[in-house]
Amino acid sequence: MNGAADLGGMMGFGPVAPESDGEYFHAEWERRILALTLAVGAAGRWSIDASRHARESLPPGVYLTSSYYAIWATALERLLVEHGLVGADELAAGRSLRPGEPVPVLDAARVPAVLAAGSPYDRPVAAPASFGVGDRVRTRVIHPSGHTRLPRYARGKAGVVARVHGAHVLPDSSAHGAGEAPQWLYSVRFDGRELWGEGADAGLAVTIEAWEGYLDPA
Amino acid sequence: MNGAADLGGMMGFGPVAPESDGEYFHAEWERRILALTLAVGAAGRWSIDASRHARESLPPGVYLTSSYYAIWATALERLLVEHGLVGADELAAGRSLRPGEPVPVLDAARVPAVLAAGSPYDRPVAAPASFGVGDRVRTRVIHPSGHTRLPRYARGKAGVVARVHGAHVLPDSSAHGAGEAPQWLYSVRFDGRELWGEGADAGLAVTIEAWEGYLDPA
Amino acid sequence: MATDGTADGGLAARTEALESILVEKGYVQPAALDRIISTYERDVGPRNGAQVVARSWTDPDYRERLRADATAAIAELGFGGRQGEHMVAVENTPDEHHLVVCTLCSCYPWPVLGLPPTWYKSPAYRSRAVLDPRGVLADFGVTLPERTRVTVHDSTAEVRYLVVPMRPAGTEGLDESSLAELVTRDAMIGTALL
Amino acid sequence: MATDGTADGGLAARTEALESILVEKGYVQPAALDRIISTYERDVGPRNGAQVVARSWTDPDYRERLRADATAAIAELGFGGRQGEHMVAVENTPDEHHLVVCTLCSCYPWPVLGLPPTWYKSPAYRSRAVLDPRGVLADFGVTLPERTRVTVHDSTAEVRYLVVPMRPAGTEGLDESSLAELVTRDAMIGTALL
Numbered sequence: 001m002n003g004a005a006d007l008g009g010m011m012g013f014g015p016v017a018p019e020s021d022g023e024y025f026h027a028e029w030e031r032r033i034l035a036l037t038l039a040v041g042a043a044g045r046w047s048i049d050a051s052r053h054a055r056e057s058l059p060p061g062v063y064l065t066s067s068y069y070a071i072w073a074t075a076l077e078r079l080l081v082e083h084g085l086v087g088a089d090e091l092a093a094g095r096s097l098r099p100g101e102p103v104p105v106l107d108a109a110r111v112p113a114v115l116a117a118g119s120p121y122d123r124p125v126a127a128p129a130s131f132g133v134g135d136r137v138r139t140r141v142i143h144p145s146g147h148t149r150l151p152r153y154a155r156g157k158a159g160v161v162a163r164v165h166g167a168h169v170l171p172d173s174s175a176h177g178a179g180e181a182p183q184w185l186y187s188v189r190f191d192g193r194e195l196w197g198e199g200a201d202a203g204l205a206v207t208i209e210a211w212e213g214y215l216d217p218a
Numbered sequence: 219m220n221g222a223a224d225l226g227g228m229m230g231f232g233p234v235a236p237e238s239d240g241e242y243f244h245a246e247w248e249r250r251i252l253a254l255t256l257a258v259g260a261a262g263r264w265s266i267d268a269s270r271h272a273r274e275s276l277p278p279g280v281y282l283t284s285s286y287y288a289i290w291a292t293a294l295e296r297l298l299v300e301h302g303l304v305g306a307d308e309l310a311a312g313r314s315l316r317p318g319e320p321v322p323v324l325d326a327a328r329v330p331a332v333l334a335a336g337s338p339y340d341r342p343v344a345a346p347a348s349f350g351v352g353d354r355v356r357t358r359v360i361h362p363s364g365h366t367r368l369p370r371y372a373r374g375k376a377g378v379v380a381r382v383h384g385a386h387v388l389p390d391s392s393a394h395g396a397g398e399a400p401q402w403l404y405s406v407r408f409d410g411r412e413l414w415g416e417g418a419d420a421g422l423a424v425t426i427e428a429w430e431g432y433l434d435p436a
Numbered sequence: 437m438a439t440d441g442t443a444d445g446g447l448a449a450r451t452e453a454l455e456s457i458l459v460e461k462g463y464v465q466p467a468a469l470d471r472i473i474s475t476y477e478r479d480v481g482p483r484n485g486a487q488v489v490a491r492s493w494t495d496p497d498y499r500e501r502l503r504a505d506a507t508a509a510i511a512e513l514g515f516g517g518r519q520g521e522h523m524v525a526v527e528n529t530p531d532e533h534h535l536v537v538c539t540l541c542s543c544y545p546w547p548v549l550g551l552p553p554t555w556y557k558s559p560a561y562r563s564r565a566v567l568d569p570r571g572v573l574a575d576f577g578v579t580l581p582e583r584t585r586v587t588v589h590d591s592t593a594e595v596r597y598l599v600v601p602m603r604p605a606g607t608e609g610l611d612e613s614s615l616a617e618l619v620t621r622d623a624m625i626g627t628a629l630l
Numbered sequence: 631m632a633t634d635g636t637a638d639g640g641l642a643a644r645t646e647a648l649e650s651i652l653v654e655k656g657y658v659q660p661a662a663l664d665r666i667i668s669t670y671e672r673d674v675g676p677r678n679g680a681q682v683v684a685r686s687w688t689d690p691d692y693r694e695r696l697r698a699d700a701t702a703a704i705a706e707l708g709f710g711g712r713q714g715e716h717m718v719a720v721e722n723t724p725d726e727h728h729l730v731v732c733t734l735c736s737c738y739p740w741p742v743l744g745l746p747p748t749w750y751k752s753p754a755y756r757s758r759a760v761l762d763p764r765g766v767l768a769d770f771g772v773t774l775p776e777r778t779r780v781t782v783h784d785s786t787a788e789v790r791y792l793v794v795p796m797r798p799a800g801t802e803g804l805d806e807s808s809l810a811e812l813v814t815r816d817a818m819i820g821t822a823l824l
Contacts, residue, residue: 002229004282008733008784009361009370009761011220012278013754016769021676021815024745029645034670034745035663036649038712043657048788052735060230060559064222064279068736068751070641077648086651094647100655108661115669116741118711121788141415143227143567149786151733152227153760155415156374165716165789185787187718196761197359197373203779206760209787226539226590227567231560234575239482239621242551247451252476252551253469254455256518261463266594270541278753286542286557288447295454304457312453318461326467333475334547336517339594361761367592369539371566383522383595403593405524414567421585424566427593 001053001145002152004060009153009196030069037076042114043103045083049175053147054079123182125167130212131186135161138218139188139210147175150214154206157194158218162207163187170211184212219271219363220370222278227371227414248287255294260332261321263301267393271365272297341400343385348430349404353379356436357406357428365393368432372424375412376436380425381405388429402430481550484515485598486619488548490612492525493603503527506598510548520547520596526589527600528626533584534599535572535626537565538591545596549621556625566590576627599626675744678709679792680813682742684806686719687797697721700792704742714741714790720783721794722820727778728793729766729820731759732785739790743815750819760784770821793820 025031054075063071080086090097106114131137141156142148149171165185173181192204243249272293281289298304308315324332349355359374367389383403391399410422458464488510492499502509506523510516523545526534539562544552555561564572569586589597601623607615622628652658682704686693696703700717704710717739720728733756738746749755758766763780783791795817801809816822
């Protein structure tokens with residue numbers, strides 16, 4: 001979707017404010033929201049893509065005036081309600097009103113192992129890759145109302161395949177519970193002038209990761 | 219600039235809320251901001267393009283969480299200070315601290331005549347129009363940090379000239395006090411699929427007004 | 437965008453202070469402000485555009501002049517000026533429906549329609565009109581036939597659009613001023629049918 | 631985006647309530663939450679990435695393996711897992727400088743760099759890094775030579791980038807662990823030089 005999260009190329013936010021190492025949190029609740037988001041993910045009711053879609057779906061004015069962990073908090077509440085793990089009445093009451101569903105729970109003792117294992121997103125597919133390194137491709141012009149990872153600034157643009165990553169879970173499908181639908185994933189390299197016109201920095205290149213369905217031969 | 223005002227094609231704002239005729243204002247201050255903005259324009263210190271740029275330059279989160287006349291109010295304050303008509307200290311104090319500059323003032327008796335006259339934006343130019351009705355053109359890919367009236371969704375897109383309007387003041391110049399720099403102005407008609415891809419409504423067309431410098435032959 | 441009815445963040449007081457500063461400095465006359473407001477609250481509004489539409493329905497020569505030079509044809513009825521210096525009239529037909537928007541700000545033909553309604557200036561309308569006009573029309577309770585194409589006019593310059601809606605069936609016996617009564621503001625923006 | 635230090639709109643209370651709901655319903659163990667937090671505040675951070683960089687500077691075979699399969703090469707040093715399942719290492723040279731961003735959210739290589747700093751997640755950084763990276767670098771006090779091209783990697787999938795900065799001149803005598811001390815987080819994102 002063309003939501004407020006799709007920020008590439010937008011203007012008006014002012015300078016970046018650098019911050020020194022180790023400043024991960026600015027309030028205790030931020031630590032807890034990060035941990036809650038990771039821990040309840042073990043229930044397996046939604047994918048990382050569904051989480052991202054819940055965040056990007058916030059009204060743009062809300063998204064752009066909320067701190068990052070505030071966005072996470074609101075999205076987590078929505079996901080819990082949408083997927084039936086928590087009732088809206090329970091959020092309103094601020095306490096549990098009924099027993100929980102039976103779901104897998106992340107055991108404290110297994111936290112280091114689970115985080116260190118991660119969850120790879122590459123999947124075997126039968127079809128060979130349509131593109132190879134060096135091939136010229138053009139991203140498609142799409143404006144889906146659902147989730148996509150093809151940013152607006154990189155739609156309808158010609159580039160060159162720089163890497164072939166294997167087939168990966170397709171967020172456009174996975175975000176909506178429609179299956180992993182893996183597709184070949186490529187790094188595509190664009191000249192800055194292709195993206196931004198003649199005014200672009202002459203030495204600029206930008207890469208994105210693009211699934212095969214985002215691409216046509218060029 | 220790619221500011222928050224450039225809204226075409228963005229998603230996430232929810233449905234439109236229709237409102238009956240005659241609901242022009244929702245508070246008395248809105249009436250006064252509209253009138254102040256129009257009246258002080260008579261001082262001639264800035265163009266309508268500079269006004270629009272002052273509004274679109276608000277930080278995106280502010281723009282998207284402000285009512286429309288609140289945006290006008292903030293922009294008017296900024297313009298008055300930037301152009302030396304009011305001091306920031308006077309805005310802070312909430313009252314005038316020194317005599318005003320000598321500027322043309324809109325006389326109450328002349329209001330109806332001035333509003334009914336308007337201020338046309340067409341200008342004579344020596345060069346003939348480069349394009350005629352029916353010509354195929356492509357909008358340029360530009361991302362200026364200053365003001366432009368070529369919306370992001372219509373950049374790098376092929377269309378057909380539908381009308382030739384004469385030469386008009388160029389906002390990209392006028393907004394920055396760099397002169398009127400008039401250019402031929404065209405209505406350009408795009409097929410919806412050119413703008414939004416194959417998912418677009420098959421019967422959709424969109425027109426924009428585009429100055430000659432926004433266009434290349436296609 | 438907050439609706440204009442929500443907490444105004446001190447804007448009433450800020451506006452009052454700003455007005456007094458500008459008046460004290462001699463930049464504006466309070467009576468001129470009153471006159472601007474009364475012009476757009478009382479004198480200039482969609483009844484003007486409705487007269488233009490009714491005339492074009494009843495007078496074929498006027499219709500041709502409106503098509504050829506809308507600014508001049510509208511001036512014949514005494515309307516023109518600020519935010520209507522360069523007018524274009526677009527006629528709805530069974531094959532093509534017109535819808536007007538300003539995605540970049542709030543451009544709107546003041547001399548014929550008055551000031552724009554809040555929804556016209558809202559991000560919801562401005563963002564979606566060019567991408568999904570049928571979805572926007574659904575928010576207004578309007579469904580077009582499948583066969584009707586939609587042309588959206590994004591007012592990116594000082595050209596302003598007036599939509600001439602289709603004359604309703606069964607109005608053959610009505611005179612021009614009765615016809616004008618039927619023409620609504622939203623129909624002249626393209627978000628309503630008659 | 632508000633900085634995380636501003637008024638939190640009741641988020642402390644909301645978060646506390648949410649945690650108690652989830653604990654009462656048996657979905658999360660409080661000790662697991664504590665363990666997640668301590669992992670990313672104490673155990674996993676940019677010192678990991680610095681070891682990878684220092685090894686690549688000192689061990690040509692390792693450098694080749696890092697180029698060929700960064701995920702596997704990083705795993706040799708014991709690092710990997712969540713938000714680092716698919717790693718790519720990109721090497722700065724006098725001709726090409728690499729910068730990493732996630733314009734769409736906040737994708738970041740946790741196993742080698744820890745959690746992302748606030749600025750990395752900010753609209754200011756995400757919007758401008760792909761359009762005007764030299765302007766962004768200026769905000770960090772960094773000026774690249776004119777001849778140095780800039781390649782920006784927008785992390786739009788689950789692939790994560792680690793920038794290998796250029797080894798500073800005059801460090802020929804340093805051993806691997808001393809070299810690792812020189813490598814900063816920002817240098818491995820591309821917003822600093824060494």
